[in-house]
Amino acid sequence: MSLRPVVIAGTGSFLPGPPIPSDKVEQVLGVLDNAPPKVKKFIEYIGEDMLSRGGVETRHFAVDPETGEMTHNFSMLAEQASRRALDMAGMEPQQLDAILISCPSYDQSTPPTSALLQERLGIQNCAEFEIHSNCSGVGKSTQIAFDAIRSGRYNNVLVTYSQLSSIYLRSCYFNQEKMDKVHAALRWILADGAGALVLSAAEVGSKPEHQILDTFVESVGAGRPAGMTAGGAAADLMLPGHQIPELYAAGEHHLWQDFTAVNENAAPLLLQGLVNFTKRMKIDPSTVDHYVVSIPTTQLYEDHIPKFLDKLGITRDKIKFRSDKIGYCGGSATLLHFDEMVREGEIKPGELAIVHAVESSKWMTAGFAVRW
Numbered sequence: 001m002s003l004r005p006v007v008i009a010g011t012g013s014f015l016p017g018p019p020i021p022s023d024k025v026e027q028v029l030g031v032l033d034n035a036p037p038k039v040k041k042f043i044e045y046i047g048e049d050m051l052s053r054g055g056v057e058t059r060h061f062a063v064d065p066e067t068g069e070m071t072h073n074f075s076m077l078a079e080q081a082s083r084r085a086l087d088m089a090g091m092e093p094q095q096l097d098a099i100l101i102s103c104p105s106y107d108q109s110t111p112p113t114s115a116l117l118q119e120r121l122g123i124q125n126c127a128e129f130e131i132h133s134n135c136s137g138v139g140k141s142t143q144i145a146f147d148a149i150r151s152g153r154y155n156n157v158l159v160t161y162s163q164l165s166s167i168y169l170r171s172c173y174f175n176q177e178k179m180d181k182v183h184a185a186l187r188w189i190l191a192d193g194a195g196a197l198v199l200s201a202a203e204v205g206s207k208p209e210h211q212i213l214d215t216f217v218e219s220v221g222a223g224r225p226a227g228m229t230a231g232g233a234a235a236d237l238m239l240p241g242h243q244i245p246e247l248y249a250a251g252e253h254h255l256w257q258d259f260t261a262v263n264e265n266a267a268p269l270l271l272q273g274l275v276n277f278t279k280r281m282k283i284d285p286s287t288v289d290h291y292v293v294s295i296p297t298t299q300l301y302e303d304h305i306p307k308f309l310d311k312l313g314i315t316r317d318k319i320k321f322r323s324d325k326i327g328y329c330g331g332s333a334t335l336l337h338f339d340e341m342v343r344e345g346e347i348k349p350g351e352l353a354i355v356h357a358v359e360s361s362k363w364m365t366a367g368f369a370v371r372w
Helices: 024-029 037-054 074-088 113-118 135-152 179-187 242-249 259-281 299-310 330-343
Strands: 008-014 098-103 127-132 154-162 192-201 212-218 228-232 255-258 290-293 352-359 364-372
Touching: 008 074, 008 135, 008 212, 008 352, 024 179, 037 179, 037 299, 074 098, 074 113, 074 154, 074 330, 074 352, 098 113, 098 135, 113 127, 127 135, 135 154, 135 192, 135 330, 135 352, 135 364, 154 228, 179 290, 192 330, 212 259, 242 290, 259 290, 259 299, 259 352, 259 364, 290 330, 330 352
Parallel strands: 098 127, 098 154, 290 352
Antiparallel strands: 008 192, 154 192, 212 364, 228 255, 352 364
16 A cells, blocks of 8 residues: 655644733732742742743733633633644634644643544534643654654644643642742743645645654653653542642642753753654754754753754754744644744745654653655
8 A cells, every 4th residue: 555645735723811920820820929039039039030941032921811710721722733734734623534633731621622623613523632741742743643644544633732731830720828839930932823734735745835754752761750740630539538639738639840850851851852863764853954953042052952953963944942932832833933933934945844843741752854
């Protein structure tokens, strides 16, 4: 059986609400009035310096600044990005054979968010898949869609990632007395947004534009402590005497990240993932025109970029920090960057781009390569 070429027929992205400057973050997410004194001191004295080194000027939250209520959930964010990708592809939602959504959490424990997105798009009949993942979710979803299309199972597949960080960051979510500095810091790092791709089959033997050449998914986290955690699921509710009230009382539902582990491991693992990917594709990494990667802060970028340039044999213009105006949108970041590059004509016909992300939750990398 001849495998069919797979092309990107459309890209899309969505950022909720207006851009929020750093001095307005607490106005939108709520003030931490009841946080421990050391957390308040951190916000007052360390936060500003952390922000200046982070390089993020504005970000977007799916939060009404007047009421504090959420304006979007995961499927609502994904719907907006998906419709924009479909518009670029010149398709109606009903032309999709399958949809894949990846997100770090979900709208409801059941039904799956993928089925809710299907309903929002008005699709009566299609296959749907939900992938529970953080930053590596785009690569995972793209690999499934890529293999399904080229084998002939589907013709048109939607891949989308939805990031709703603010649900964990509003002051009302925290048991503030149990907060630490990490919980507070994440409010100035993470942001909301969604990205989408429409993938389609091309004729066997053709050499189409915008062709996906390969995908890559690799997990190396066995034996490593988790770099990012969020409680509240089955593992935290095993004991009869430790249920939702006890979970909240201990602050175990909070989103937490090991900043030290991220600073030490995220960039090296991302770089190694890129090396492994290009090696498997049997290409010289220096011939790649664009590396579209997940880099949350300028500090991480500047600390590690020399190694990327040396190992990949590239110049800075091929791997840029792109989160300054939108914040770090987790798993959707690479799709948001990629969509902007496509729409602004930054990616030229015939150029090779690798879209790749590293995930700290249990240390994995994933992405795809496209010949534009």
